[in-house]
Amino acid sequence: MFETELPYRIALGGSWIIGYGIRLYYERRARGVQRVSARHLTRERILYWMVFTAFLLPLIYVFSPILDTAHLALPAAVRWVGLPFAILGVALLRATHHALGTNWSGKLEIAVGHRLIVVGPYRRVRHPMYTALFCMAFAYSLLSANWIVAGVNIVAVTLMYLARVRDEEQMLIDQFGDEYRAYMRRTGRLVPKL
DSSP, X not given: OTTTTXXXXXXXXXXXXXXXXXXXXXXXXXXXXXXXXXXXHHHHHHHHHHHHHHHHHHHHHHHOGGGGGGBOOOOHHHHHTHHHHHXXXXXXXXXXXXXXXXXXXXXXXXXXXXOOOOSGGGGTBSOHHHHHHHHHHHHHHHHHTBHHHHHHHHHHHHHHHHHHHHHHHHHHHHHHTHHHHHHHHHSBSSSOOO
């Protein structure tokens, strides 16, 4: 089965490598930026590592047959739907990192000189990076057709989103007040408002 999965493994592996490369690049750019406030640091570290570990599972699928026992018999047409989601997820990840610049942090933190970002994907969506992560988890689920990869990735991203989003929004309300409240009224959380 390992060989018959090769096209899916290549598509998944390529999108994973590009996505991780983007994350590393922007993570390095944000290093050394002084942070003036942080919240729930222990929880944040746990969530960050939980999602990072979950996103390593697709690499195990790509390079090893060890997860093949959890294969789902999905038609090729359904599995290839994952590729546009992978492309969208990677493109959105790059656009959000680019828009945030050094404001980005893997934890709930406010940087010195932090400003409210309302450009790029943030013009219409408050949390496009979560949207990107959901797209990528969904893409990995379809491309791998593996219930372990799917379950772990979707659960990890969902748990992180549910645990963080309210605190993140409260932190930004505390920092930007009515400016952020007005921004919330005109934008959607994960997808643009109609």
